[in-house]
Amino acid sequence: xxxxxxxxxxxxxxxxxxxxxxxxxxxxxxxxxxxxxxxxxxxxxxxxxxxxxxxxxxxxxxxxxxxxxxxxxxxxxxxxxxxxxxxxxxxxxxxxxxxxxxxxxxxxxxxxxxxxxxxxxxxxxxxxxxxxxxxxxxxxxxxxxxxxxxxxxxxxxxxxxxxxxxxxxxxxxxxxxxxxxxxxxxxxxxxxxxxxxxxxxxxxxxxxxxxxxxxxxxxxxxxxxxxxxxxxxxxxxxxxxxxxxxxxxxxxxxxxxxxxxxxxxxxxxxxxxxxxxxxxxxxxxxxxxxxxxxxxxxxxxxxxxxxxxxxxxxxxxxxxxxxxxxxx
Ligand SMILES: C[S@@+](CC[C@H](N)C(=O)[O-])C[C@H]1O[C@@H](n2cnc3c(N)ncnc32)[C@H](O)[C@@H]1O
Numbered sequence: 001x002x003x004x005x006x007x008x009x010x011x012x013x014x015x016x017x018x019x020x021x022x023x024x025x026x027x028x029x030x031x032x033x034x035x036x037x038x039x040x041x042x043x044x045x046x047x048x049x050x051x052x053x054x055x056x057x058x059x060x061x062x063x064x065x066x067x068x069x070x071x072x073x074x075x076x077x078x079x080x081x082x083x084x085x086x087x088x089x090x091x092x093x094x095x096x097x098x099x100x101x102x103x104x105x106x107x108x109x110x111x112x113x114x115x116x117x118x119x120x121x122x123x124x125x126x127x128x129x130x131x132x133x134x135x136x137x138x139x140x141x142x143x144x145x146x147x148x149x150x151x152x153x154x155x156x157x158x159x160x161x162x163x164x165x166x167x168x169x170x171x172x173x174x175x176x177x178x179x180x181x182x183x184x185x186x187x188x189x190x191x192x193x194x195x196x197x198x199x200x201x202x203x204x205x206x207x208x209x210x211x212x213x214x215x216x217x218x219x220x221x222x223x224x225x226x227x228x229x230x231x232x233x234x235x236x237x238x239x240x241x242x243x244x245x246x247x248x249x250x251x252x253x254x255x256x257x258x259x260x261x262x263x264x265x266x267x268x269x270x271x272x273x274x275x276x277x278x279x280x281x282x283x284x285x286x287x288x289x290x291x292x293x294x295x296x297x298x299x300x301x302x303x304x305x306x307x308x309x310x311x312x313x314x315x316x317x318x319x320x321x322x323x324x325x326x327x328x
Contacts, residue, residue, distance in 0.1 A: 008131045012143040013152055014118065018231050018270060026232060027271045035275065036284045039170050040118050040145065041227045042220060048119045050220040052093055057216060059208045062166055065318040066196050070096055073311040074103035077322055080309055081192040083160035087114040087153045089146040090167045094126025096196075097162065101134055109136040114153055116142040147171070147179055156188040166198040166318070169253070169289035176289070177302055184303040184325065193305070193323040197291040199316055203247035206290065210245035210254050218243030221256050224285055233269040240264055244282070252295070256286040296321055 018026075029036040042051070055063035078100070086104070088097045094115065101108060113130070117123040120143045127141045142152060146163075153161070161183065171179055183193060210217055221243045225236035241258040248255060260277035267274055291299075297307050300323050309322035 007135060007137065008127050008139040008141065010124070010127070010141040012120065013149050014144050023232070023271045026268070027273060030268065030273060030275060034282060034284050037224055037228065039286045041224050041231070042286070043119045044223070044227045045119065045121050047220060047223045047227065048092065048122045050216060050223060053216045054212070054220060057212045057214070059212050061209060061317050062198055065313050066164060066320065067096065067099065069311050069313055069318065069320050070099045073320065074100050077194060077309060077311065077320070078103055078107070080322060081160045081194070082158060083111070083192070084158040085112045085114070085154070086160045086162065087116070089116050089150070089161065089163045090165065091115040091117045091123065091126060092119075092165065093122055094130055096164045098130060098133075100162065101130065101137065108134065112138045112140065114140040114142065116144050116146055116149065116153060118143070118145060147175065150179070150182055151186060156186055156191050159187075159191045160194060161191070162194040164196040166196055166288060168195055169198060169291070170286060171289075172287065173289070173299075176299060180299065180305065181303040184305050187325055189325050189327075191324065192308070195296070195321050195323060197296055197319050197321060198288065199312070199319055200252055200290045200292050201317065203249065206247050206254055207245050210256060210288070211243065215243075217245070217256075221258060221285055225258070228268070232271060235267050237264065241283070251287075252290045254288040254290070255284055256288075257282045257284050291319070293319070293321075301326075
């Protein structure tokens with residue numbers, strides 16, 4: 001445990017280099033009939049900065065809409081949740097939690113705020129900024145993986161766990177179930193969870209949000225190959241791959257892919273694996289599930305949670321769902 005100042009504790013629970021478990025997971029993902037890369041590898045410092053640029057794009061309605069919903073409903077959400085501790089998973093630049101902390105107002109004094117993210121630089125920077133503006137709140141930063149390390153967020157009891165940005169949609173349905181089950185198991189009846197979800201809408205609007213005309217999302221997608229080169233001693237040529245975004249209506253998810261522009265062989269040395277791509281062959285780098293109130297309610301019900309509040313924008317583009325344990 002390290003300390004940024006008297007009100008900010010900081011801990012890293014993921015390794016800086018690739019672990020044997022990570023290598024095994026990557027090997028399994030790359031061995032699928034449509035090879036995949038786990039989306040956590042988007043977020044090195046360059047990727048996190050590119051994601052921040054994406055959040056400001058005209059086509060990317062998600063961030064501004066979720067902020068609008070928070071501005072409108074943060075007080076109502078807090079009144080219903082009545083937390084003494086707030087924990088954000090995948091906190092990124094920390095802009096949204098700021099709105100929640102501001103709405104928490106004087107009730108926040110003596111409260112705690114935990115933030116967990118895979119990117120250390122963004123986590124440190126956001127903790128420093130928030131800590132300076134909210135000296136009566138105790139902050140705790142965890143550099144960790146929100147799937148593997150979610151049990152490190154501390155004890156339950158009037159705890160509000162927030163998961164903004166539609167990031168829950170990056171988990172496959174079976175991963176989402178396991179993740180929510182783990183979270184629900186760590187909750188008591190005074191705890192709540194606030195989840196930001198992107199809503200099902202016209203495929204053209206969704207595909208445009210993941211394929212901006214300035215190519216920022218394409219750069220974000222390709223950067224993942226640079227991350228793999230560094231972390232797994234691979235030799236991808238990112239310029240040899242094209243960005244592609246497509247909506248899969250049956251699964252209600254967007255997929256981001258990278259398409260080989262020419263035949264190539266890639267050596268991923270640290271896992272002892274060669275990948276042969278024919279021109280046009282693809283890699284899947286992300287899914288982003290889209291929800292309706294009913295589909296989220298059914299996901300929540302599988303793990304004994306119910307939707308206790310549903311906050312959306314006038315166009316119903318995005319929603320914040322407040323979940324709590326089903327009364328027994
Ligand atoms: C889609 S961004 C959302 C950022 C921010 N919450 C927002 O709403 O703008 C996903 C965030 O989750 C983090 N992240 C991605 N995968 C992660 C993982 N497996 N464990 C922890 N953090 C992760 C990224 O670093 C990034 O900050």
